[in-house]
Amino acid sequence: MKFPYTLLTSGDYTLKNVRLETGFEYDDQDVVRTKTDLFCVEIVKGHIRGVTENKISANAIDAKGLLMLPSFKDMHIHLDKTLYGLPWQALSPKRNSVKYMIAYEQEIIPRLLETSIERAEQLISLLQNYGTTYARTHFNVDPTSGLTSLEHLEQALQNKENSFKAELVAFPQHGLFYTDSAPLMKEAAQLKKVGFIGGLDPYSIDGSIEKPIDFTVELALEYDKGIDIHLHEIGKSGMKTINYLIDKVMENSRLQGKTFISHAFALGHLTDRETEEIAEKLAASKIGIASSVPFRGTIMPIPLLRKYGVEVVIGNDNVQDYWSTFGTGNMLQKAHLIAELYGYETEYDLSRTLAFATQNILPLDEQGGRQWPKTGDVADMVLVEASCSAEAVSRMSSIKALMNNGKLFWKNNDSF
Template sequence: MNTQDNISRKDFLKNTTLAMAGLSVSKGFSTENLPSENIIPSIKDKLSFKNVRLETGFDYEEGEVIATKTALFLVEIENGKITNIAPNQPNAKAIDAKGHLMLPSFRDMHIHLDKTFYGDKWQAIRKRTNGVKGMIALEQKILPELLKTSTYKAEKLIELLQSKGTGFARSHVNIEPTSKLQSLKNLQKALENKKNSFSTELVAFPQHGVFYTDSVPYLKDAAQMDIDFIGGVDPFTIDGAIEKTIDFTVQLAIDNNKGIDIHLHESGESGLKTVEYLIEKVNENPVLKGKTFVSHCFVLGKLEKTKQEEIAEKLGASQMGIASTIPIGSLIMPIPTLYKYNVKVVTGNDSIIDHWNTYGTGSVLQKANLMAQLYGYNTEFSLSRSLKIATGDILPLDDKGNQQWPKIGDKANLAFLDASCSAEAVARVSPVTSLLHDGKIVF
């Protein structure tokens, strides 16, 4: 006898739907009160959650925030948006969130989805020679083989990010004479396959230099495709010409209505000159304000305090952002100073288990935790504020403890965590139990 015949219709529907929705009781949700006849339509079209923990305010003692207030709610979602936030109804026919904390889903704002070993056998990086140019030579050698499976590996890497609560990424994608546009095309296939569960913006990234290898024609082609930013890397070290490379990048971005996101690892005089020249060009072309970023920008960590303040103030005035992976070791990035001057700071995992980097967990919540540790953000208040680097500056409570997220009408891009509040989630890198993307359960 088929074992399926021994399962009740209610249980069969429930199990089928859980598989479709990505839910399981082991992840923390209970579905015992879901209606049996309508279970699949309710999962697909409308979701209701009970016992959802939301932050409601701060507890104070002698003017200091000592705890975060929370309460349980009923949250309803339809057509990708939050449609109702009501007092909790423990007996409602709804998915039981079991008191897990609901937060905005996370955003990985600097990653390379197009080239990774993830999804294949384990291998650590090999000893480097000749700096970045040596790595370019290595890429020219290994990219043809990597491209054979890059679509599959990108999908597996996206699934890793989703398991860590991330529903959006800004991915740099190689554009150079070796892979030409193939790396972009392969990644676009993966993104098409994941379009209902994950969102991205893409950076056309001349990893092998704009002029060091002739990437110009490929960048021009990519700029007319479905990408969002024109990238770059160490214009002095790689191309030997700061102004020539920046001028080309700026003009290509303006001509194609794109943003700019440039990798800058140079920490000496050339790094400072590159930042200052890019600030100058953005001020000359205000259309680039709010959509220009410098990734890494290690030179900021090498400047004297007064110069750090000066550059941070100029970055803030130009509405330029910094994408930092929050490096550890001797180089400490001045993120508190950047915040002081209202510079937008975002973070990401960068390379995850590839030929550049052996490490990478896929968690930007871990990056928030690292930032908090590096800068001594160890109080309830400062830990809760640290969450913003993982969520794209969205926080459940404002600095005065007023609830500002979620609101009815907000997009249902959210994560459930086994945590009591934001501060605990950051401090303990609390486990993600589910992820919703545009109102759909995707993990």
């Protein structure tokens, strides 16, 4: 997809007729409606200068009564190896294991790298079409591609720097020791632009839980990085890996709040009591869970994890690639799917579910007090064709404009 917006302004300016949520309306104790009103929002040097009474001003940009929401964040995606931008290709019926897919990647990566910059940009434009201005993206580190995936991804991100931001995860997709990726991972870990050290199914790929986790922890500590481990394994090996990582993080407090387990499907195959016990441990160690939605037959205990204080972040993961063809790039759709999966149907619950698209930034607090936007906030937001957050989630409402660090982009073919 080509970039679907036109840059309207990048300086200091005021938006008028901005719809903001102001509170909840109750019937007895139940929230039945979200109240909104129109305001002026002043943007100065990429931040919110103020939110004031709506006034008619010839100099202000008209937001036309559109709802302003925090811009969306995709917290688990692979921008470096999409098939998006190439002809349609469904999954191979031979795709029956991660090791098979590693061999397949070794075969096709050299050819994909020839156009990976252009296709990464197209995928970013798709995300932006749906209101996403930020992503945590993994990039392959493996003997086949070396650090070329990173180099190409960096170029794509540089080309999109006015409208998009990202944090980078060095990801040993072919295993740390299953292939000779450990030296490359150490090289990647030394780069300032890399924020996280990744990992992949230590037991099933590398034949050990301890050796890969210890190596990852050592890199993270030595170079002051976070950790984000892909863990698809279920059963004993999956839970042993989770518990071993918890122990390592508890031993090294610098990793607390900076460590994530992506997918963690083992958590979806426990008894209620077992889930509560591991949720308590994850919360105590400040290890978060990052994943996509839905979960291919596994019902993840997201409500219980959040109840115990575990940070849960969501992303698209795959968008038309050779691992999955179902990702749409739409974070509102992810929030919508979570609402469907867990029965979040009321006005209040739907409004809270928006947090999965915005990485926990919500316009209203739990009591209905306005908490966003406020003076000093970074001006990252979207204008949505919806009356409130609940409607935006339920109907996956259209994005009409997005703002990145105060730079306002308006959707092409929409008048302004």
